[in-house]
Amino acid sequence: MNLSNLADLDAFVAVAQAHSFRGAAALRGVSASALSEALRRLEAQLGVRLLNRTTRSVTPTEAGQRLLERLLPALGEIAGALDVVNSFRTSPKGTLRLNVPSVVARQILPSIAMRFMAAYPEITLDVTMSDTFIDVLAAGFDAGIRYEERIERDMIAVPIGPRRQRFVLAGAPTYFDRYGVPTHPKDLLTHAGIRHRFQSGVVAPWEFECGNKTVRISPEGPLIASVVELEVEAAVAGLGLIYMFEEYLQPLIKSGALVPVLADWWQSFSGPFLYYPSRTHMPAPLRAFVDFLKEEN
Incomplete structure (x- = not known):
């Protein structure tokens, strides 16, 4: 051949x-x-x-x-054999293909990627943003980034970015002047909510936790969207409350454009992980990225 x-x-x-x-x-x-x-x-x-x-x-x-x-196994062995040669280079060379959820791509990965690319100038980082869980290997990626509950048990997972994250509920001062401030998650049933639709088409309920109590609410409101920027702008305009990753809302809370509420009920969860299938020969660019993340942590 x-x-x-x-x-x-x-x-x-x-x-x-x-x-x-x-x-x-x-x-x-x-x-x-x-x-x-x-x-x-x-x-x-x-x-x-x-x-x-x-x-x-x-x-x-x-x-x-x-x-x-x-x-599939034969080409994997060939790629691994060729990559053994790459390991003899002073600096690894090649392409690292990652599949990354939108919040990580926008809020977490940029600073990490800049440092990694500076440390490994001969590696090309090829990033695809997607919020659906996929078989990374079958889709042609070297690795993916997802949250713990979405990672299969046969995958190797390496922490990346903050180890704790949370959703924050907030609204514009003009909204609270007009409709009042909720004091319990159940009050949100009488408030306008700005909802997010995932790529799968699902519009998930808002989930709140306090101690051993969990409350799920699906508020009605003027906007359901899959574009974070549009959702945030609607909240700043006073059209409804928004419940979203803190990373998106923190600058607006700091500036006073949004006001946080029900802080005792905000849902907290573990940060994202880089995940990839276990295999004998790990591509040199992926190995370099994994080692880089372990050194940073």
């Missing part, structure tokens, strides 16, 4: 895992047409169709699925 054959097989794996030529192209940094041509060559060489293509999806045929199952 020559190198062009290997590249075509790698293209097949990328498309089969992403179920999309465009998605695979975005992850690999190549054009969708280049991947399509690679698949055409591979199928012509093998004399069998590997992928079923429709306008909405791309799925492996039975032959394609069998090939995919055999290729």
Whole structure:
């Protein structure tokens, strides 16, 4: 097998895992047409169709699925073997692909990433922002960042960023002048809430904790959105109360644009973790990032 054959097989794996030529192209940094041509060559060489293509999806045929199952461990071993050479370099080189939730991408990762890139100038950090939990390896990422309750037990998890975070409930002074200040989470049923919709489509209830008591509230209000900036602006404009990661609201609370309420009931939880599957050969860029995080902690 020559190198062009290997590249075509790698293209097949990328498309089969992403179920999309465009998605695979975005992850690999190549054009969708280049991947399509690679698949055409591979199928012509093998004399069998590997992928079923429709306008909405791309799925492996039975032959394609069998090939995919055999290729994944083999390509993993090849990547690991090549990366052994990388470990002999003075400084690791390559691309580190991370899948990161929006709050981490915006509020936590930037300062960490700047220090890491300065320490490892030959590593390219490729970050995709997503709030849904995915199989990072199958999707073509080296690692992901998520919160503890979303990490599978067979994954290795390394702390990244603050070890405790919390949601903060706040509203504009004009809102409280007009509608009063709630003294208990149940009071929120008569207040306007600005709600967040996750990528999954779920609009989660607001959860409050005090001692051994937990209260879940789903307030009605003028806005449900999946854009944090829009939600925050609505709260500052006095349209309703907002319950969100403290990192988003703290500057506005400090400036007086928002006023915190029900602090005794704010939900607190452990900070995020970098997670990745256990494997014999860890890519050098990922190994460097893990070591960097452990040194910082």
